[in-house]
Amino acid sequence: MRAYRRSTGLRGSGWLGAVTLAGLLALAAPMASAAPAADEALAVAEKLQDAFISVVDKAKPAVVVITNKQVAPQRSLQQMPPEFWRFFGVPMEPPPQGPDYGQRRGQPRPEVAGKGSGVIIRPDGYIVTNYHVIEGHAALEVRLENGRVFDSERDPKAVQVVGFDKDTDLAVLRVGDGAVTDLPTLPFADSDSLRVGAWAIAIGAPFNLDYSVTVGHVSQKGRHDVGVTTFENFIQTDASINPGNSGGPLLNIRGEVIGINEFIVTGGGMSRGSIGLGFAIASNLARQVTDSLIEHGEVIRPFLGISMQPLDEALGKQFGVEHGVLVSEAVTGDPAEKAGIQAGDVITHIGTKPVRTPHDLQFAVLAYRPGDTIAVKLVRKGKARTVEVVARRRGDSDSIAAVIGGRQEMLDKLGLTVESTPDGLVVGDVVGGSPADRAELRRGDRILEVNQIAVKTPEEVIEALRKTRGTTAVFYIDRRGSKRFVGVDLQEKAAP
Structure with missing residues (x-):
């Protein structure tokens, strides 16, 4: 047995040992070369990680947590009028005393109704958020990342609503009543140049978990016709967004705001959380609205006065155009009708911007102001022409240019x-x-x-x-x- 083992062992065969040693050295060579490659890959991953950390470090100081305080309607016996007590022959109770007597008697103290997020966009205290974050408030509390708090319940001037726009669900607040001048801010990026697949980083206060950071991608841009607001231009993202993220920033890898987080699509039923379908108001629209709110306290929009519908391939052939928006009605007395635009005209350009859908036309017009002269290029019965329309101000009773879906009929x-x-x-x-x-x-x-x-x-x-x-x-x-x-x-x- 021992002889057998010696004859078959390494010690029993010199040439076999040499071959085996050579094989081990051959295996070790690629392993040695793989080590630098792994180190290089790890270095790249760490650089990417550092980029995300840098964005968060830069952005967090300019993100705020907003608490909406509301007064719940209620009526206690102490608030009943004197006639109530006299009718039942009951002596009136002495009024309660204390520092909050007024709140408890006729003006109950506001209670927390919800929380959201916001972004500081100017160092002198201007903050953008969603309108629905502050809607119905009796008081607002704005807390900065460094712990500083502005509370309008304690000081009505601490947090002021500069203006809001229900048509886009945006609002602008100002904290500090002009006393702050050096708050950290975040810049708006150009959302039109945003590319699908780019990194997207959300920061906010989901489910009261303040300053939570989530990372994903831009799933799509230019989303509209989802029925959430009147004027819609949304960035879709799979970065996790939940209740409390509303009003907070969606950022690119440079730490610039590409959108203001607004809503999510959930799984239905009892589900309230993210399923990877989050939507943020595109930064270009947010910037346009916030600039107007800060300057005017409201959003002033132009109005042409047309109803329009998409131009499908069949209608395009009949009207002799490859792209455009079909005018189904020019409202009598409104700017478009006064300029000579007629039902049946196909609008191909607003200024120099080509339009292919009613949404394109709507946002191309929004780039102008009331009183501006807008060059409208159109095709009428096969002939191209340009009409100059002087836009008027859109009123509260004006619908947006009506968009009518194509239908069909006959004999x-x-x-x-x-x-x-x-x-x-x-x-x-x-x-x-x-x-x-x-x-x-x-x-x-x-x-x-x-x-x-x-x-x-x-x-x-x-x-x-x-x-x-x-x-x-x-x-x-x-x-x-x-x-x-x-x-x-x-x-x-x-x-x-």
């Missing part, structure tokens, strides 16, 4: 009837499953034009249909006072 082979009435030419019956039905035409829709030709009788409708270019007829209708263009595919057949 018998399209599954509908047309009737002449004292009110004009209207849609009668619509056959279920027909092209008109699938186009969402409704009984009572008043037909004003077909293919940009005014029609007053069914015969005129048919004649106008014969002049359709391509396969899509364009109807201009009035539905309960709302006018719109509708494209109908003449080749589409009714369902059996």
Whole structure:
């Protein structure tokens, strides 16, 4: 046994030992070369880590925690009028005494109703936050990262509301009543130049966990039509945002504000937390609003007075344009109508800025001020022209330029009837499953034009249909006072 082990062991074979040693040295060579590579990768990771830490160190002093204090409506027996006591023959209780007698008797002391965040944008105490963070407040408390507190319950001038804009859910506060001049600030970045996939860093006070930092990416930019505010330009991020982050900053890797955190989409049910769908108001919009609030105490916006709808491919072919926004109505007496803009015009540019959607047009106009002359480039019946519109100030009763989604409708082979009435030419019956039905035409829709030709009788409708270019007829209708263009595919057949 021992001989056998000697013959098969390393000591029993010199050449085998040499081969094995060579193999071990060969394995050690790549391991040795891998070590510097690992060290290099670690160094890169540490540099990235340092970049995030640097952003947080720079940003935290300019982030504030805002506490909204509200008075809960209540009425105690001590607040009842003297008539109450006399009616029941009960002696009036002596009024309570103490330093807070006024609050307890007629003006109860405000209680904490919620918390949010904010960003210092000027060293003399101006702070931007969400309007919903301060809405309904009786008092506001603003706490800085260094522990300094401004409380309007103790001193009404300590925290003042400079102005707010419900249409964007933004508000500007000022702390210190002019006595502070050197607060740390954060600058706004250019959100238009932001790239999807870029780093995004959120700082705020989620669930009362003040100065929490989360990191993610810019998932998308230019989000709108989500139904949260009137004027929407949101940055979507997967950086964790939760209740309490509202009003706080969304930052880029340079520590610049790319957005003001506003809301999240949750999983529904009992879920209140982040599922990776957070939205922040784009910094360019936030800067525009805060500048106006600081300068004027309100946001002053221009108004053209048009209703508009998207231009899909079919409508684009009929109107002879590749991109633009279709005017469905120019409101009588408003700037657009006075300048000569008509229903059926396709607006392609506001100034030098091309527009492809109603949202594009809306924000292109918002770059101007009331009284400005705006060059509007449009196409009318195949011919390009430029119209100069002098914008007026948008009033509280003015809707934004109405955006009407494209629909469709038509005559018998399209599954509908047309009737002449004292009110004009209207849609009668619509056959279920027909092209008109699938186009969402409704009984009572008043037909004003077909293919940009005014029609007053069914015969005129048919004649106008014969002049359709391509396969899509364009109807201009009035539905309960709302006018719109509708494209109908003449080749589409009714369902059996």
